[in-house]
Amino acid sequence: MFPSALTANLTATRGGGAQAIAFLELVSRSPAEMISSTARAARVRAMVDQHFSFVWRYLRGLGVPAAEVDDTAQQVFVIASQKIDAIQEGAERSFLVGTAHGVAANARRADGRRRDLATDTELETVADDAPDAEARTGMREELAVLDRFLASLPDDVREVFVLFELEGLTMAAIAEDLGLAPGTVASRLRRAREEFQEMAKRFQASRGTGRRGAS
Amino acid sequence: MNEPSRIRLLDSDGEVEKSLLRAWRTRQPTEAARVRTLAAVGVGGALVTGAGASLVPGLPKGAIATTSLLKWLGVAGGIAATAGAAAYVVQQNRVEPAVTAPLQAAPTPRAEMRPLPPALIPEPTAPWQSAPSAVGPATPAPATLPAAAPPPAAASTARTVPASTSSLDQEVLAIDHARHALAGGDMPLALELADAYDARFPAGALTQESAEIRIEALYRSGKRAQADRLATHFLAAHPTSPYVRVIRTLQAGTSAGATAP
Numbered sequence: 001m002f003p004s005a006l007t008a009n010l011t012a013t014r015g016g017g018a019q020a021i022a023f024l025e026l027v028s029r030s031p032a033e034m035i036s037s038t039a040r041a042a043r044v045r046a047m048v049d050q051h052f053s054f055v056w057r058y059l060r061g062l063g064v065p066a067a068e069v070d071d072t073a074q075q076v077f078v079i080a081s082q083k084i085d086a087i088q089e090g091a092e093r094s095f096l097v098g099t100a101h102g103v104a105a106n107a108r109r110a111d112g113r114r115r116d117l118a119t120d121t122e123l124e125t126v127a128d129d130a131p132d133a134e135a136r137t138g139m140r141e142e143l144a145v146l147d148r149f150l151a152s153l154p155d156d157v158r159e160v161f162v163l164f165e166l167e168g169l170t171m172a173a174i175a176e177d178l179g180l181a182p183g184t185v186a187s188r189l190r191r192a193r194e195e196f197q198e199m200a201k202r203f204q205a206s207r208g209t210g211r212r213g214a215s
Numbered sequence: 216m217n218e219p220s221r222i223r224l225l226d227s228d229g230e231v232e233k234s235l236l237r238a239w240r241t242r243q244p245t246e247a248a249r250v251r252t253l254a255a256v257g258v259g260g261a262l263v264t265g266a267g268a269s270l271v272p273g274l275p276k277g278a279i280a281t282t283s284l285l286k287w288l289g290v291a292g293g294i295a296a297t298a299g300a301a302a303y304v305v306q307q308n309r310v311e312p313a314v315t316a317p318l319q320a321a322p323t324p325r326a327e328m329r330p331l332p333p334a335l336i337p338e339p340t341a342p343w344q345s346a347p348s349a350v351g352p353a354t355p356a357p358a359t360l361p362a363a364a365p366p367p368a369a370a371s372t373a374r375t376v377p378a379s380t381s382s383l384d385q386e387v388l389a390i391d392h393a394r395h396a397l398a399g400g401d402m403p404l405a406l407e408l409a410d411a412y413d414a415r416f417p418a419g420a421l422t423q424e425s426a427e428i429r430i431e432a433l434y435r436s437g438k439r440a441q442a443d444r445l446a447t448h449f450l451a452a453h454p455t456s457p458y459v460r461v462i463r464t465l466q467a468g469t470s471a472g473a474t475a476p
Contacts, residue, residue, distance in 0.1 A: 045258040052252060056244040070248040071457030074255050081256040110460070142238040166239045171218055189219070197232060204231045
């Protein structure tokens with residue numbers, strides 16, 4: 001640290017003062033501090049690059065509304081960055097998954113009211129690669145159905161389904177990330193899949209009915 | 216563990232199931248959301264400094280970090296020797312906070328680390344927790360993270376911007392600086408930097424961040440009428456913004472020191 005008198009002087013100097021303080025703080029660091037902070041920043045950066053999309057979608061899968069998912073994903077990474085020294089190398093995803101649960105629960109509580117999931121899906125930018133407006137509409141409809149299905153599942157079943165079927169994690173990885181016994185993961189997945197297939201049948205039937213009605 | 220096949224890969228399941236699951240993957244965060252998160256965790260500056268490994272394809276991340284460190288260590292002495300002179304210049308000239316040259320030359324400040332309720336921060340437990348190390352204790356990280364160190368050359372060539380620096384990188388830096396001023400309690404500077412951002416990037420990707428900073432700075436400066444007007448306009452223009460809750464909190468006056476998410 002540089003002398004406090006100098007800090008006070010610079011603080012009093014509006015504008016350039018803040019920049020100069022940051023500058024002096026930086027150059028006053030010891031080499032070990034610089035190495036440590038640079039390595040930490042690089043690790044945080046890599047964590048965001050590698051896991052941001054996953055965490056963002058996972059939060060959606062846990063029921064965080066579209067309007068709040070950017071904000072909530074940011075909170076997850078802020079927490080992880082604050083804890084980065086305590087997170088074992090390679091265990092970042094486990095930490096992020098655990099943190100996402102807590103943050104998502106808070107976001108849902110704060111949201112308070114029950115949102116219309118179909119309307120919520122309308123807020124999203126979906127299917128940039130969809131060929132036309134009809135395809136995009138179909139994609140939105142499917143996402144809305146999927147959201148309603150996920151919302152109907154108990155939290156413990158939903159998280160396993162999202163991680164396995166939607167995000168493609170292995171069962172072993174899910175067991176590790178959630179701190180569950182492998183058998184528990186398997187039984188929750190089995191239950192979720194049964195319900196998913198029932199829901200898909202109903203969706204197909206309703207879509208067929210709709211199309212026949214329209215023709 | 217016997218790994219079951221995923222539904223979307225099974226032949227036995229219907230196209231409806233597969234189509235539903237495929238639709239999930241069309242959900243992607245925006246680039247702006249990722250950039251905002253990088254800025255919030257204090258590594259937004261890495262976009263410009265090159266400390267982020269993704270800027271140098273083909274080189275391993277460790278090599279880049281090491282190279283950056285060696286460069287730093289090599290010139291740190293020289294920089295330290297000029298620090299006193301820099302302070303003198305600041306005091307004498309009262310450097311005006313333009314967003315352009317001086318800010319880009321200065322070391323990237325830490326992006327504001329927003330205070331979070333303690334309940335949101337889980338205690339380190341297995342399986343992700345680091346084992347205690349003989350080198351350093353596995354204590355929680357400090358409340359804020361320093362940004363990646365910028366190349367020292369930037370300090371000496373104060374008024375240049377790397378040619379490869381994209382507009383988005385510069386936008387992140389400008390917002391970083393405004394947030395830093397906000398976090399440091401320098402509301403006039405935060406307002407000036409928000410204005411400077413808007414003037415420089417009228418159609419920028421981070422205009423919501425700029426607006427949120429301005430609104431928060433006005434509230435914290437006690438300029439409530441002006442802040443209310445801007446807040447109302449913001450909420451009408453961006454009803455789904457991630458900053459809606461923050462701005463409503465500021466409007467309600469329940470948290471005078473509230474910061475953005």
